[in-house]
Amino acid sequence: MPDVPYQWMAQQQQAGRRLCLILEAGNEHCQSLMAARNLSQYCPLYAETAVAELASKGPVILLLEQLGEPALAHPLQNPEANRGWLGSLPSDDLIPVIRHWRERLLVGPEGEKALYRFHDNRTLARALAYLPVAQWPIYLGPLISVCYWHEGRWHSHDNPAPGEYPVPDPAPWLQTPNPQAAAILQANILRYLLTEHSEDLAALVEFQDPRIWLAQVLEQARIWQWRSPEQLEFLVVRRLEEATRGSAIRWQPLDGEAPTQHFERVLEQWRKEGTQG
Structure with missing residues (x-):
């Protein structure tokens, strides 16, 4: 007892x-x-x-x-x-x-x-x-x-x-960190990539552990304060393309650039380069 x-x-x-x-x-x-x-x-x-x-x-x-x-x-x-x-x-x-x-x-x-x-x-x-x-x-x-x-x-x-x-x-209690949130997010993203970007994910597996790669990408998102689903999807998918296809985006934020401005600028850059290509 x-x-x-x-x-x-x-x-x-x-x-x-x-x-x-x-x-x-x-x-x-x-x-x-x-x-x-x-x-x-x-x-x-x-x-x-x-x-x-x-x-x-x-x-x-x-x-x-x-x-x-x-x-x-x-x-x-x-x-x-x-x-x-x-x-x-x-x-x-x-x-x-x-x-x-x-x-x-x-x-x-x-x-x-x-x-x-x-x-x-x-x-x-x-x-x-x-x-x-x-x-x-x-x-x-x-x-x-x-x-x-x-x-x-x-x-x-x-x-x-x-x-x-x-x-x-x-x-205030709704701000309580969930210790499982990161693992849940990673699992959901990998499931999404397996469904929607399976060829690129399979190519990545040949030379890198997808979980380690994704953890690094999500850490970058945390540093840049990209938190919305749109921002995360863009970052993960484009980074996957970079890793497996050799495409490149100028990712780094400019001095004094707010997270939203940073995202919009990089997104616009990617769109323009895609159009030109």
Whole structure:
């Protein structure tokens, strides 16, 4: 039995707080926990939102009372597989914390909304590691304390000022770096090149590892601050042509040239040379 979460839960109960668990509804142990509760003791967080059709698979918040509850043991003993986390509240009223996370679950501009996976312990861990402690209250809201698994061990942190807060614009936790983002981007670009530029990619493989080559190209994009899909596609495809066909572009930025101006100038140069050729 993992000692840390049970010790944390016991301490929270001794302080007069109520315990809650965030877990995905699709988890069989979450289903068992829900079945043992009345409707006031749990809530699917996607219900009554724009993504209500996903409520049966999305996160659920459940009140906990009996620490020895059998269905609770598996999520705590297998945190890597279950991906939830624990929190404590001032009372058994779930409405404030439900409202808090519902206001934060959809991110992005209208027409391009995405779900923020606050219920994943990896997301919670990254946010708390990135945010200064002074910003924890606007992220954790009514939660007094949290306990979660991350990188091989249990962690717990107290919220310095629990309460209800509006969502700031921009929300600072959305700036949290994703350690897998670079690997995901590289995989997507290589897949695109394999589909759309397979001959050039095959030629590159003959003399260079495409992953090493792509990492170098993306590092150049980072230095030049070329971040948009259009800029990345242009840089990667044209660099691939250079490596395999011998074509050449004058890439370097001019002194004092802004990233957008740099890109537009190089793009225009390439178009003109293509027309002349």
